[in-house]
Amino acid sequence: xxxxxxxxxxxxxxxxxxxxxxxxxxxxxxxxxxxxxxxxxxxxxxxxxxxxxxxxxxxxxxxxxxxxxxxxxxxxxxxxxxxxxxxxxxxxxxxxxxxxxxxxxxxxxxxxxxxxxxxxxxxxxxxxxxxxxxxxxxxxxxxxxxxxxxxxxxxxxxxxxxxxxxxxxxxxxxxxxxxxxxxxxxxxxxxxxxxxxxxxxxxxxxxxxxxxxxxxxxxxxxxxxxxxxxxxxxxxxxxxxxxxxxxxxxxxxxxxxxxxxxxxxxxxxxxxxxxxxxxxxxxxxxxxxxxxxxxxxxxxxxxxxxxxxxxxxxxxxxxxxxxxxxxxxxxxxxxxxxxxxxxxxxxxxxxxxxxx
Numbered sequence: 001x002x003x004x005x006x007x008x009x010x011x012x013x014x015x016x017x018x019x020x021x022x023x024x025x026x027x028x029x030x031x032x033x034x035x036x037x038x039x040x041x042x043x044x045x046x047x048x049x050x051x052x053x054x055x056x057x058x059x060x061x062x063x064x065x066x067x068x069x070x071x072x073x074x075x076x077x078x079x080x081x082x083x084x085x086x087x088x089x090x091x092x093x094x095x096x097x098x099x100x101x102x103x104x105x106x107x108x109x110x111x112x113x114x115x116x117x118x119x120x121x122x123x124x125x126x127x128x129x130x131x132x133x134x135x136x137x138x139x140x141x142x143x144x145x146x147x148x149x150x151x152x153x154x155x156x157x158x159x160x161x162x163x164x165x166x167x168x169x170x171x172x173x174x175x176x177x178x179x180x181x182x183x184x185x186x187x188x189x190x191x192x193x194x195x196x197x198x199x200x201x202x203x204x205x206x207x208x209x210x211x212x213x214x215x216x217x218x219x220x221x222x223x224x225x226x227x228x229x230x231x232x233x234x235x236x237x238x239x240x241x242x243x244x245x246x247x248x249x250x251x252x253x254x255x256x257x258x259x260x261x262x263x264x265x266x267x268x269x270x271x272x273x274x275x276x277x278x279x280x281x282x283x284x285x286x287x288x289x290x291x292x293x294x295x296x297x298x299x300x301x302x303x304x305x306x307x308x309x310x311x312x313x314x315x316x317x318x319x320x321x322x323x324x325x326x327x328x329x330x331x332x333x334x335x336x337x338x339x340x341x342x343x344x345x346x347x348x349x350x351x352x353x354x355x356x
Contacts, residue, residue: 001081001089012117015041017325018110019089019124020097023051025299025314026126027080032322033124034087035345036334041118043110045267047094047155050077051128055262064312076311086350092116094155096133100272100295108294122325125281125290125297126318127269135260137170141229149236150256154179157257162186166252168239169193170226171259174202177210179257180219191219192251194241198223224249269301277303287324288317294328296321 017033019026022044030040048054053062053073061070071079095112100123102108110118134152136142142150154160157179167188169180172195180193193210198221200207213219224241227248231237239253275282275291280303283289288296298321299314307313326334339345346353 001085001091012109012119013041013090014119015039015090016120016329017041017122017124018043018108018118018120019126020044020110021051021126021128021299021301022046022049022091022093023126023128023299024053024076024080024311025128025318026051026124027077027084028315029124029126029298029318029321030087030089031080031084032318033325034084034089035339035348036322036326037348038322038326038329040087040089041092041120042089043092043095043097043112043116043118045094045096045113045133046262047153049081049091049093050074053077062311064310066312086348092118096267098268100268102292102294106294120294121329122294122296124318124321124325125269125295125301126299126314128300133267134258134262137226137258137260139226139229141231144234145229145231145236145256149254150258152258152260153262154257157182157186160186160255160257162188162255164189165254166190167192168251168253168256169259170256171195171261172197172200173259173261174206176200176257176259177202177206179259181206181209181213183257184213184218188255190252192222192253193219194222194224194226196223196225229253286320287328288321289324289328296325 016038017040019029019040019042022042026042027049030042033040054077058074059072061072062076063070065071065076092112095114095116097110098113099111100108108120108123151160162183163186165188167183169176169183177200180191183191214221224243226239227242228240229236236254236256238250240248240250242248281290281297281301283297283302283304285304288298290297298317300309323334337345
């Protein structure tokens with residue numbers, strides 16, 4: 001798979017299909033389109049694959065995936081990633097589709113929050129319940145510091161200037177604990193980890209590491225809530241925190257890494273001019289096309305009589321959408337082939353046959 005994170009040209013990238021949403025259903029959609037010989041570009045607001053499975057229940061078991069007695073959300077994503085790898089989708093992660101406009105030739109032009117433009121013959125919206133975006137802090141003056149001194153769910157600490165800085169890591173889950181530990185490798189002036197309670201949700205191995213660095217004074221762990229911030233020359237200089245006993249303390253802070261969880265928002269989908277019913281896209285269940293030719297919807301974002309918001313239903317929808325899109329683009333019926341016997345599908349999948 002190839003990952004694009006920023007626009008590399010002012011001209012749109014032309015492609016067969018774009019899948020909006022890199023959750024489990026979006027990933028399976030890539031696989032189904034690949035079986036039809038169609039290349040995909042995938043856009044997701046999160047900086048990684050997995051959507052709800054990775055963000056909301058990576059360690060929780062799932063019991064209703066056909067043929068698998070049980071697997072965690074992250075295990076399912078890992079399997080789906082491996083499954084779609086033969087089709088080498090181009091990934092545009094950490095970006096949100098802002099506009100979706102039909103062109104005179106019937107193709108669809110998408111523009112993302114980072115300036116990437118994609119020109120596609122067909123688009124599949126697999127956005128689940130919307131884009132997952134980090135929960136933000138409601139503190140006066142914080143907006144002006146975002147991406148300079150305040151970073152919500154940073155995907156790569158190496159891209160931040162942390163050396164010699166007083167770093168505040170804010171959150172109580174595995175991502176926050178891991179970020180606090182990883183920050184030490186950046187040789188900061190200090191690292192403070194705060195959470196509203198002195199209890200963290202993370203694997204025991206990570207918590208044991210945190211305890212070691214806490215005991216040696218390399219990471220300070222504080223149960224507190226941020227209340228206000230102070231800037232010097234338009235740069236963050238300190239954060240006022242409130243402790244459980246009601247007292248306050250001023251922490252020197254130059255870089256603030258916030259891991260307060262994520263929440264789904266419908267976001268720009270509502271501005272694309274597509275028909276919405278209860279914030280969902282109505283589809284034709286024979287094709288999973290929306291009211292707009294060339295725009296399809298699968299997974300939790302769509303609605304139709306009898307709809308059930310289950311992963312296995314989303315996989316079924318993605319399969320039918322794959323056939324439908326292939327027929328839409330070629331204007332020909334698609335011959336049903338089976339992965340057990342089709343040499344064409346085996347070639348697409350990279351299956352190597354051993355002579356007996």
